[in-house]
Amino acid sequence: MNIKNIHIGSLIQSKVEEQQMPMERIAKFLDKAEWEAEIMFQKKSIDTDILLKWCKLLKFDFFRFYTGHLILYAPNSIVDNTLKQKKGTMVFRKNIYTQEVKNFILDKIKTGAMSSNEVITRYKIPKTTLYKWLKKDII
Template sequence: MNDKKFNFKHIHLGSLLKARTQELLLKSASLCAFFGCETQDLEKMYDSQSLDMELIVKWSKVLGYDFFRIYSTHLILYAPQVTQVRTIETKPKNPLEISFRKNIYTKEIIDFILEMLSTGEKSKGQIIEEYGIPNSTLHKWLDKYPN
């Protein structure tokens, strides 16, 4: 789960669950009892690219890891920034409802970006263009996290 080379673009949740289960040395019998399922059901979950949200919540609890964070990171990195689209029915936005993008970058995202820079996989310009990270933010990260 702490692998800096994790590919946030292509998420296969089942393989992540299996890896974390092995990391914690959890037995299938214990997990089956927790989920109220058979071993083959557990294997189906490990083979699945995605799962129902309620199952992800249960997995997050039993494995002590927020698997939703992976999807949030994917959205931050790969979903285009949405500007407010107004329709005739839309009322002007209340100033208190304005959301800010400041501080949305988790340590995992910063590590992911800096790893691409340090290995030469992407240049500063490519990162700024592809992920919409401001130039000043990228330079602050480089100063703050020199390794």
């Protein structure tokens, strides 16, 4: 899974195939024709309302791919801005690490592509968090 370039249509299609869900059921749930549902498999991005329906239908959180992307590739200014949030505004929490993100980072360390310190510096992951992941991964 390439978390840098997300093609949501192909991810949905693979989940549909994995669950062997019939297109009739999908079309009925989405309130669309079967061919319209199949066209969504070729789309790189889709509307969030429709993506939410896919999440409910397939019982899978497709938004986590985007969350993982934000954690790994968001500019540093987002981290700085969350510290300066005023009362009553939405706060973007950086500490939501999906299993895909953990695997990606641990793979970087295992293959030697990055050291632990480089991961901590580049992705702003707390040192204790990273070492907990490493400890759990060894066991």
